[in-house]
Amino acid sequence: MSEPFFWWTEDQLKISEKVREFVDKNLEEAEYYFWKKKFPWPLVKKVAKEGFFGTGIPKEYDGLELGATGSAIVAEQLGRLYSVGHVFTVSMLAGLEQILRYATEEQKRLWLPKLAKGEELGAVCITEPFAGSDAANVFTSAKKEGDEWIINGKKRYITGAGVSDRYFIYAKTSDDPAIRKQYGHITSFIVEKGTPGFTLEQINPLIGLDNVPNGYLDFDHVRIPDKNRIGAVGKGWNVMMAGLNFERLIGSAVFGGMFEDTIKLLFHFTQRRVQFNRTTNQFPGVQAGIAEIISKYKVARTFSYYCTKLLDEGKEPMIEASIAKLMSTEFGRDCALKAIQILGGDGLTRFLPTERFLRDAKIGEIVAGTTEIQKMIIYRFSAMLPRYNSSIRFRWDEEVNAPLISMKDSKFKGLELNEENILKIIAHDYKINPGLYMTPDDVREDIGGGSRSTIRKIFEILESQKSIVCHRDRQGKIVLVKATYEGLQKAFPKEHYQWFPEWYDDSDKF
Ligand SMILES: Cc1cc2nc3c(=O)[nH]c(=O)nc-3n(C[C@H](O)[C@H](O)[C@H](O)COP(=O)(O)OP(=O)(O)OC[C@H]3O[C@@H](n4cnc5c(N)ncnc54)[C@H](O)[C@@H]3O)c2cc1C
Known part of the structure; x- marks a missing residue:
C-alpha cells in the first residue's frame, strides 16, 4: 500500500493495496515495453481487467465510485509502470468529469460503462496548431446539418493519438464576436475512431513519454450524430x-x-x-x-x-x-x-x-x-479573494510616532467631502506610504464614505490644480491618486512630513 492518509476510506485503502500489488507484479513487463518502445497493450488490458479504469466512476455506471482520491491513488501507482500511468490518466481525462457533469442520462449510460471497462481508450483534444495555452482560440469548427454535426479542423499534441478509440474534442460553433467574448463559441463532442474523414496526421517524436503515441489529428468533413455532443451548444468552455x-x-x-x-x-x-x-x-x-x-x-x-x-x-x-x-x-x-x-x-x-x-x-x-x-x-x-486581496490600513500614531497597521477609523472620518479635505487625506498618505498611490476606495474609506462620483469629480479638480496626479486605466477611469509636491505643500506645513529617529542629532537637521 502506498503511504495512506487518515481521511482515505476503507475502499480507498483497499484499492491502494490492490493496485500496489498489481504494479509490483508487473514492473518488469512495463520495463520491457519501455525498452522495446512498444505501446503496452497487454498491460493496459490487465489494468482494465482489474477494473482500475472504473475507479472514479459511480457504481450505477459499473464503476467503483472511489472518487478523485481513488483515481489519484490508482494513477500514482500506475505511474510506476511508466507509460501505463499516462495512458490511464489520459483515458480518465477524456471525458470522465465532463460526462459526469454535463452529459444526459442516456449519454452517461452509453459512455460511462465503456470508460469503466477500459476496453476502449480515450484521448482529450483541446490543443490545435494555433490554440495552445489560449485554449479558447480553437479553429476546428462544428456546423449543424439536420441531426448531425460536420467537423472540420485539426488537433495536435494529442496523447494516445491513434491507439485511442474515443476522442473528446472541443470545436467552434459560433463566429459571433459577442458570443466569443462570453466564451460561448465552443461546444464539446465525442468523435470515435473509424468515423469517415477522421484521420491521424502525424506522430510526434517527443523528449519523453517514450512508448505513448502523441500526435496530430485531422477532421475533414467528419459527420457525427448530435447524440455525441456533450453539454449544450456553446457550453464547451464550461465543459472543459x-x-x-x-x-x-x-x-x-x-x-x-x-x-x-x-x-x-x-x-x-x-x-x-x-x-x-x-x-x-x-x-x-x-x-x-x-x-x-x-x-x-x-x-x-x-x-x-x-x-x-x-x-x-x-x-x-x-x-x-x-x-x-x-x-x-x-x-x-x-x-x-x-x-x-x-x-x-x-x-x-x-x-x-x-x-x-x-x-x-x-x-x-x-x-x-x-x-x-x-x-x-x-x-x-x-x-478575487478578500482574505488575500483587501486594503491594509495604516494610521499614524502620534505617541509612538510611527505608522501602525490599524482597524480603527481614520482621523479624517466624518469630515466634509470637499477638495481641501480630500487633498489632506491624499497628502497625509505620503507620510505613511511615501512611494504608494491611494485607490479611490482608500480615500473614500478614510473620509468615511460618500458618493464615488463626487469623489471622482474632486480628484479631477485637484488634478487640474496640479495638486494630485491621477493614474488611469485603459478606459480612462481614475484608479490611483497621489499628491504632487505642490499638493503636499498646500495640504500641510513641511514639518508634518518630517520624521527623525530619537538618536538623530538636532544639530544635523536642516
Ligand atoms: C507531451 C505532450 C502531451 C500533450 N497532450 C495533450 C493532450 O492529450 N490533449 C491536448 O489537448 N493537448 C495536449 N498537449 C498540449 C499541451 O496542453 C500544450 O502544449 C500546452 O497547453 C501549451 O501550449 P503550447 O505548447 O501551444 O504552448 P504556448 O501556448 O504557445 O506557450 C508557449 C510559452 O508561452 C507561455 N505563455 C502562453 N500564454 C501565456 C500567458 N498568458 N502568460 C504567460 N505565459 C504564457 C507558456 O507558458 C509557454 O512557456 C500535450 C503537450 C505535450 C507536449
Whole structure:
C-alpha cells in the first residue's frame, strides 16, 4: 500500500493495496515495453481487467465510485509502470468529469460503462496548431446539418493519438464576436475512431513519454450524430473547465509513484557505491539532497491528496489544483535532476529510471496548462479573494510616532467631502506610504464614505490644480491618486512630513 492518509476510506485503502500489488507484479513487463518502445497493450488490458479504469466512476455506471482520491491513488501507482500511468490518466481525462457533469442520462449510460471497462481508450483534444495555452482560440469548427454535426479542423499534441478509440474534442460553433467574448463559441463532442474523414496526421517524436503515441489529428468533413455532443451548444468552455481540476490532480498523482521509486533507488544505490573509501550516503551533500527530495515529494503528495479530498466533497479547488500541479511537476523536474547528480554518471544512463523521470517531469511542466498558466490562475483567482486581496490600513500614531497597521477609523472620518479635505487625506498618505498611490476606495474609506462620483469629480479638480496626479486605466477611469509636491505643500506645513529617529542629532537637521 502506498503511504495512506487518515481521511482515505476503507475502499480507498483497499484499492491502494490492490493496485500496489498489481504494479509490483508487473514492473518488469512495463520495463520491457519501455525498452522495446512498444505501446503496452497487454498491460493496459490487465489494468482494465482489474477494473482500475472504473475507479472514479459511480457504481450505477459499473464503476467503483472511489472518487478523485481513488483515481489519484490508482494513477500514482500506475505511474510506476511508466507509460501505463499516462495512458490511464489520459483515458480518465477524456471525458470522465465532463460526462459526469454535463452529459444526459442516456449519454452517461452509453459512455460511462465503456470508460469503466477500459476496453476502449480515450484521448482529450483541446490543443490545435494555433490554440495552445489560449485554449479558447480553437479553429476546428462544428456546423449543424439536420441531426448531425460536420467537423472540420485539426488537433495536435494529442496523447494516445491513434491507439485511442474515443476522442473528446472541443470545436467552434459560433463566429459571433459577442458570443466569443462570453466564451460561448465552443461546444464539446465525442468523435470515435473509424468515423469517415477522421484521420491521424502525424506522430510526434517527443523528449519523453517514450512508448505513448502523441500526435496530430485531422477532421475533414467528419459527420457525427448530435447524440455525441456533450453539454449544450456553446457550453464547451464550461465543459472543459469542469474537468480541469480533476485533470491537474490526476496528472500530478502520476508523478507520485516515480518520486517514491526514485527515493528508494537513491537509498539503495548510495549505500552500495563507494568513493574515497566511504559509501556515498555518508557524504553530507548526498544526505541533504535525498532529504530535500523526500521533503518535496511529501509536500507535493500531501497537498495533492488534500485537493482530491476537496474535489470529492464537491468543492472546486481551482487555486489549490493549480498549486498541486505546479508543485508536482516543478518538484519532479528539480528532484530528478538532483537524483541524477547523486547517482553520478549512472544517473544519466537509460539503465536507471531517473533520466526518464526528468524527461517526463519536464513534459509535466508544459502539458495540461504550463507552469506560467498555473501561476496566472493562482494569481488571478487569489486576487478575487478578500482574505488575500483587501486594503491594509495604516494610521499614524502620534505617541509612538510611527505608522501602525490599524482597524480603527481614520482621523479624517466624518469630515466634509470637499477638495481641501480630500487633498489632506491624499497628502497625509505620503507620510505613511511615501512611494504608494491611494485607490479611490482608500480615500473614500478614510473620509468615511460618500458618493464615488463626487469623489471622482474632486480628484479631477485637484488634478487640474496640479495638486494630485491621477493614474488611469485603459478606459480612462481614475484608479490611483497621489499628491504632487505642490499638493503636499498646500495640504500641510513641511514639518508634518518630517520624521527623525530619537538618536538623530538636532544639530544635523536642516
Ligand atoms: C507531451 C505532450 C502531451 C500533450 N497532450 C495533450 C493532450 O492529450 N490533449 C491536448 O489537448 N493537448 C495536449 N498537449 C498540449 C499541451 O496542453 C500544450 O502544449 C500546452 O497547453 C501549451 O501550449 P503550447 O505548447 O501551444 O504552448 P504556448 O501556448 O504557445 O506557450 C508557449 C510559452 O508561452 C507561455 N505563455 C502562453 N500564454 C501565456 C500567458 N498568458 N502568460 C504567460 N505565459 C504564457 C507558456 O507558458 C509557454 O512557456 C500535450 C503537450 C505535450 C507536449
